[in-house]
């Protein structure tokens with residue numbers, strides 16, 4: 001499609017890129033960026049500027065959207081289709097390192113750091129993408145993105161679960177994280193509730209209590225900074241298996257279910273292995289309590 005492009009002067013000292021588009025296209029943009037965290041904290045003007053500046057790009061299966069080493073021009077958000085990411089190092093054959101589907105975004109690195117494209121991104125199906133020009137990306141999205149990546153970088157490096165990940169994988173997790181705060185005694189998750197979020201403790205401590213079917217409550221080992229919870233309900237599509245409460249002030253970084261599945265894929269085996277310990281711990285605690293009770297009787 002041919003799109004009319006214009007540069008509209010604004011009251012600030014920049015020009016806005018406005019690419020003419022239909023209402024239907026605008027709706028598709030809203031859906032695509034609605035699934036992407038980088039667009040979450042924009043104010044109304046910024047949101048409007050981004051939607052105005054975006055341009056629709058279609059590629060066929062097998063096309064390279066980005067080539068490693070090229071100059072960076074656009075940042076892309078995926079509306080439909082899938083893409084693979086390949087990196088070659090020191091003249092070695094290209095290796096697949098990542099993949100994207102609807103709501104995913106890529107091409108930010110070259111724009112953020114003014115460097116060459118760090119990877120090749122190839123469509124593995126026909127794709128519809130929304131492309132944002134470098135100037136608008138830098139003006140509106142870059143600050144947020146790099147602040148968030150910086151903010152969580154040091155913390156995420158210390159989380160045992162995430163240590164085996166590539167730095168770039170931790171960056172993608174940082175993009176998706178949000179910090180949430182709880183007061184002393186406040187429940188973060190309640191046993192029996194439906195689960196939508198995964199939590200990593202940033203600061204403070206939490207208590208874990210599990211009730212059995214007779215209503216007897218068993219305290220489980222507490223949690224501290226760098227430890228996580230809330231994964232079971234997401235992994236198994238089951239109600240929350242325990243209640244977790246703030247012990248003093250608590251700050252957690254949280255991921256929604258979709259992001260959990262998409263970004264923690266590489267460590268799901270570790271999470272599953274760790275969670276198989278729960279049963280052993282639970283059995284030990286129940287045994288100890290039963291012994292205590294028979295001693296008292």
Ligand code: 1OR
Nearest residue numbers: 085097098106107108109110117118119166168
């Ligand atoms: P770009 O502007 O450099 C290529 O253009 C894009 O591929 C890049 O921005 C990222 O958005 C995306 N390393 C570098 N770029 C990656 C990677 C990656 N994965 C996706 N992109 N990885 C490290 C490989 C050693 C993959 C980590 C899992």
